Amino acid sequence: MVRAAWLAALAACAPSLDDDTAIVRGPRLLAARTEPAEVAPGATITASALWVDPLAGAGLAGGDAPLAWAFCTARKAFREPGPVAAACLADEAPELVPFGTGEVATGAVPPTACRQFGPDAPDPVPGEAPGRPVDPDGTGGFYQPVRVRAGDEHALDQVRIRCGLPGATPAQAAELRAGYTPNANPEIAAMLVGGVDVVAAAAPVAADAGRTVELALRWPACEAAPCGGSEPYLWFDPVSRTIARRREAMRVSWFATAGAFATGHGGRREDELATDATGAWTAPPEPGDVQLWAVLRDDRGGTAWIAFAITVR
Numbered sequence: 001m002v003r004a005a006w007l008a009a010l011a012a013c014a015p016s017l018d019d020d021t022a023i024v025r026g027p028r029l030l031a032a033r034t035e036p037a038e039v040a041p042g043a044t045i046t047a048s049a050l051w052v053d054p055l056a057g058a059g060l061a062g063g064d065a066p067l068a069w070a071f072c073t074a075r076k077a078f079r080e081p082g083p084v085a086a087a088c089l090a091d092e093a094p095e096l097v098p099f100g101t102g103e104v105a106t107g108a109v110p111p112t113a114c115r116q117f118g119p120d121a122p123d124p125v126p127g128e129a130p131g132r133p134v135d136p137d138g139t140g141g142f143y144q145p146v147r148v149r150a151g152d153e154h155a156l157d158q159v160r161i162r163c164g165l166p167g168a169t170p171a172q173a174a175e176l177r178a179g180y181t182p183n184a185n186p187e188i189a190a191m192l193v194g195g196v197d198v199v200a201a202a203a204p205v206a207a208d209a210g211r212t213v214e215l216a217l218r219w220p221a222c223e224a225a226p227c228g229g230s231e232p233y234l235w236f237d238p239v240s241r242t243i244a245r246r247r248e249a250m251r252v253s254w255f256a257t258a259g260a261f262a263t264g265h266g267g268r269r270e271d272e273l274a275t276d277a278t279g280a281w282t283a284p285p286e287p288g289d290v291q292l293w294a295v296l297r298d299d300r301g302g303t304a305w306i307a308f309a310i311t312v313r
Contacts, residue, residue, distance in 0.1 A: 022264035118163035187228025
């Protein structure tokens with residue numbers, strides 16, 4: 001979860017909810033997503049969250065998750081410290097547009113999103129020099145911030161927004177509009193623990209205390225978008241000013257209530273065609289049930305997750 005900051009590790013991609021601490025010892029918000037994953041300003045999205053509470057004895061809090069959702073319309077002033085506008089992290093502010101509470105909420109993306117967070121000329125800020133448009137991320141995307149409040153914690157996610165194409169000729173803009181497919185959230189095709197697919201297993205898989213097991217999360221093969229895998233997409237290169245065809249990079253974050261991971265993250269670069277990400281988890285020395293989660297993200301802002309249990313014997 002991002003507490004009071006954008007996730008710097010994904011600055012070149014789509015910032016999202018995440019945490020470098022892979023062991024979950026108390027209530028936490030591990031991820032959020034919107035459906036659709038990419039929309040035009042004014043469109044309606046449904047936001048959902050992976051809120052976990054291992055202290056309650058059931059990995060997910062479900063509808064009891066103490067979450068409050070809001071769009072943040074505040075642009076960070078040039079001289080304002082920190083990675084985001086302070087208003088996005090306030091308990092209450094006029095720049096926060098609430099759109100629901102609970103694990104799932106539905107709301108319309110503010111119509112000003114491309115002015116505030118995209119390539120259009122931004123609204124003027126009293127006392128500030130005229131602002132400049134926002135640069136796209138490494139995939140050519142722009143994002144509307146979404147603030148999630150969980151108790152006393154504030155987290156930031158975002159939804160990818162469809163805006164104009166700065167720097168392109170009219171012909172290039174028309175080509176991109178005709179050939180670009182909005183991002184779709186990824187899908188988890190299989191989650192293997194020591195070679196056993198927990199999606200298909202009828203009961204929790206088992207691991208010996210203190211032993212290391214291999215993890216592998218798989219997503220569908222993808223030749224055309226939209227799909228649940230590493231989607232191909234058209235991209236305007238701002239340096240060469242040409243349109244190119246690229247493929248999404250994929251990233252997995254691992255979480256567990258006990259044990260240890262060799263690394264909390266894995267994935268595939270956009271030039272890798274493999275459809276899986278691997279990891280290694282070492283079981284704790286004491287027997288018992290351990291809850292694990294895997295969060296899958298593409299680098300255009302899409303997210304999926306899975307929860308599963310391992311019985312340590």
